[in-house]
Amino acid sequence: MRQVVLGKSGLKVSAVGFGGIPIQRVSLDQAVRTLRAALDAGITFIDTAAGYTDSQLKIGEAIKGRRDGLVIASKSSQKTRDGILADVDRARQELGVKTIDLYQLHGVSSPQTWEAVSGPDGALEGLLAARDKGLIAHIGFSSHNLDIALNLVREEVFETVQFPFNLVTAEPAEKLIPLARKRHLGFIVMKPLCGGQYDNAEFAFKFLNGFPDLVPIPGTESPEQVRQIVEIVNSGAMLRGAEKAQAQQIAASLGKLFCRRCGYCQPCPQGVPITNAMVFEGFLRRFPVAKILEGPGKGVIEKADLCNECGQCEEKCPYNLPIRQTVKRAGELAKKFAAEHGRT
Ligand code: SF4
Ligand code: SF4
Structure with missing residues (x-):
């Protein structure tokens, strides 16, 4: 497969690459088969996170004996030095690697988060210490907020940026990329x-083939999906003519509903997340039940019905x-889901 150098990291x-979210909700056996199909198809870059429940463990199992030549990335939303160092350690153990490449x-995604992680005893300090000790090799960040990401790419310390970019949310092409x-x-x-809202992989990856330096x-979550995507990427084909018009039409209609998770609308005076x-x-499509109930879905289950339709968020x-x-x-949906899983 074509290779890409991840900027100044030199990786x-x-x-x-392979994103580690959906394997959370499949069995270990299916996760391992999917990951090995990815490796067999020439994928050498795997990204996961401390917050993706058992994703790191499943990846660790799949790459046993096949670590050489792979670039493994993980991430943590811990704000403190000690918190992120604990997550780095856990990642090394679960993934079964001495050094995490990225x-x-x-x-x-907010100024408050950046202030916390970059301040004294913040997570960034922890990552610098981890890099000095050889526990990690390179440092990057992920964000959903364009303004924050534009500021952070100017920070010398980061070697990579991870940001949403697709047919529907193509805004990063203007300034961030x-x-x-x-x-x-x-x-x-x-x-x-x-995030699973656009199911036409052919159009999605033909669009991205137009940006060959991005990964x-x-x-x-299945070997078939992996093989389909690799085939489109390997073809190098791009959207043209009628196909392009059709893709743009679908993207325009989805764009009116697609949340970029940028957070500009927050906070809500009623506490709705x-x-x-x-x-x-x-979440319902991609996360395991326990993660929805106890993780990011919990607040929605508990607080979405506090919305009094004041409209402040829509103005922002x-x-x-x-x-x-x-x-x-x-x-x-959240109430129904909670009731179905005995959380009334
Ligand atoms: S709803 Fe909020 S998080 Fe979603 S795109 Fe709008 S401002 Fe951003
Ligand atoms: S309409 Fe008002 S109460 Fe409802 S989510 Fe938006 S800001 Fe919160």
């Missing part, structure tokens, strides 16, 4: 399939999304 990886600050190129950061594309990390409510349907959303309507639907 050379396959033109498409470790990222996970989800730096050019700036990352200029500053020599590797660009890792999260949500190449819009998408689709989340896949708006971003998680906006993507709650995606730069994409004019119908937040009130989506929060209401998320609240209904």
